[in-house]
Amino acid sequence: MTIGLVQVFGSITLESVGRVARDTANLPEDDTVVFDMGRVTEVDSTAVAQLLHWIRVCQQGNKQVRFRNMPESLLALADLYGVDAMLPVDVEGIA
Numbered sequence: 001m002t003i004g005l006v007q008v009f010g011s012i013t014l015e016s017v018g019r020v021a022r023d024t025a026n027l028p029e030d031d032t033v034v035f036d037m038g039r040v041t042e043v044d045s046t047a048v049a050q051l052l053h054w055i056r057v058c059q060q061g062n063k064q065v066r067f068r069n070m071p072e073s074l075l076a077l078a079d080l081y082g083v084d085a086m087l088p089v090d091v092e093g094i095a
Contacts, residue, residue, distance in 0.1 A: 004028020009039035012047035038069030
């Protein structure tokens, strides 16, 4: 099994999600894609939608997906919207 890393940085908000989508449009060809969220500086509900999009894209490509270094603010939003259980978060990688 091969693992590809995607570094996500900056804000993931309504204003910046276009940049984030462009920056992550070409996912690694590996069996598992790990999104490192450690450099994310700001989030809103758009970030939750982006996480769910990445999950859907990976599933369509028969890839496993993981999130690490999740900001507490993003975890709180996922909990608020009731999708936290859907997010494959590495517990040791929570920022």
